Amino acid sequence: MIMLKELINFVDASFPSIPYGEKEEAKRAIKQFEKTGETVNYLYRDILPELSQGDILSEVPFLFYDSDGTANRLKAKAMVINTSCHIENKSFLTLVPVFSLTQMETCVDAVKSNKIYELMYIPDIKLREYYIDFSMPVTYSVKLIKEQIDKGRIQRIASLSQIGYYLLLIKLNIYLMRREDPDTMEQRKEALC
Amino acid sequence: MKLNSITSTVAIAAIYIATLSSSNGTNLDLQLLEQDITPIYEQYIHNANVSIPAVIPNNSSMVSYDKQLIKKNALIEDISNEIFGEMRYLTPEENEKKIDMYRKMSTVVEGASFFD
Numbered sequence: 001m002i003m004l005k006e007l008i009n010f011v012d013a014s015f016p017s018i019p020y021g022e023k024e025e026a027k028r029a030i031k032q033f034e035k036t037g038e039t040v041n042y043l044y045r046d047i048l049p050e051l052s053q054g055d056i057l058s059e060v061p062f063l064f065y066d067s068d069g070t071a072n073r074l075k076a077k078a079m080v081i082n083t084s085c086h087i088e089n090k091s092f093l094t095l096v097p098v099f100s101l102t103q104m105e106t107c108v109d110a111v112k113s114n115k116i117y118e119l120m121y122i123p124d125i126k127l128r129e130y131y132i133d134f135s136m137p138v139t140y141s142v143k144l145i146k147e148q149i150d151k152g153r154i155q156r157i158a159s160l161s162q163i164g165y166y167l168l169l170i171k172l173n174i175y176l177m178r179r180e181d182p183d184t185m186e187q188r189k190e191a192l193c
Numbered sequence: 194m195k196l197n198s199i200t201s202t203v204a205i206a207a208i209y210i211a212t213l214s215s216s217n218g219t220n221l222d223l224q225l226l227e228q229d230i231t232p233i234y235e236q237y238i239h240n241a242n243v244s245i246p247a248v249i250p251n252n253s254s255m256v257s258y259d260k261q262l263i264k265k266n267a268l269i270e271d272i273s274n275e276i277f278g279e280m281r282y283l284t285p286e287e288n289e290k291k292i293d294m295y296r297k298m299s300t301v302v303e304g305a306s307f308f309d
Contacts, residue, residue, distance in 0.1 A: 072295070074299040104294070110281075115280050117281065118282065118283065133291075
C-alpha cells in the first residue's frame with residue numbers, strides 16, 4: 001500500500017492548486033503506482049460515521065417531468081452529491097439516482113469506462129452492476145432523510161474511500177464545468193463590453 | 194475494470210482535483226452571493242472558482258482569472274481525454290433508450306402536472 005499512500009499524499013499536497021509543470025510529476029506518480037498492481041478500493045471498508053458526500057443510499061423516490069409534461073416517479077438507489085459540510089449545515093440535500101446496469105441496453109462498456117459525461121461508474125464489487133446518473137437530481141429535506149435513516153427506512157449502503165471521493169469530484173467537474181463551446185464563450189465576452 | 198483504467202482514474206483524479214479545487218471555494222461563493230462582489234474579489238483572484246459578473250470591465254484581473262480558469266479546464270479535459278479516452282455525452286439514440294428505460298420503471302403521478 002506504500003505507493004497508494006504516496007499517491008494520496010501527492011493529491012492531498014496538491015490542494016488547492018498545482019502548477020501546470022507538475023502534470024508530469026502526477027503521471028510519474030501514477031506510473032509508479034501502476035507497477036505495484038495494487039487493488040484500488042473505491043469504497044470505504046464500512047460506512048463513514050456521518051452522512052457524507054458520495055454516500056449511496058437504499059431506494060428513494062425520484063421524479064422527472066417528461067416532454068409531454070407528465071410527472072414520472074420511480075424508485076432508485078441514490079447518491080448524495082452535496083458536500084459533507086453542506087449536509088451538516090443546510091436544510092436540503094441533493095440526491096442523484098443509482099440505476100442497475102443490467103437494464104441498460106446500450107453503451108455499457110462506455111459507462112464502465114467512465115467515458116460518458118453524465119454517468120459515473122464505481123468499479124467496486126458492491127456497485128459493479130450499477131451506474132450513477134447525474135442528470136436527474138432530486139431535492140430532499142436533510143432532516144427527513146436523516147430521520148428515515150435513523151428509523152431504518154433508508155439504509156446507507158456505502159461510503160466512498162478517498163480515491164472514490166476523488167473520482168466523484170472529477171466526474172462532477174467534468175459534467176458541470178467542462179469548457180463551453182467557443183461561440184457561447186464569445187457571446188459571454190461580448191456581454192462584458 | 195482493467196488496472197490501467199483504474200490507475201488512470203486515479204491519475205485524472207489527482208490532476209483534476211489538484212487543478213480545480215479551491216480551499217476557500219464554498220465560503221467564497223457564499224460571500225460573492227451575499228456581498229458586493231468587487232471589493233472582496235481581488236484577494237481571491239487566483240483561488241476561486243466563480244464566473245465573471247457582467248459588470249466587470251475587460252481589463253479587470255477577473256478577466257485574466259477567467260482565462261486562467263478556461264486554460265485549466267481545457268487542460269483537464271485534454272488530460273481526461275488522454276486517460277479515459279475520448280469522453281462524450283450519450284448520443285440522442287442512447288439517451289432516448291435511457292429515458293425510455295426510466296419511463297418503464299416509472300409510474301405517472303396523477304395531478305402533479307404543472308404544464309397543462
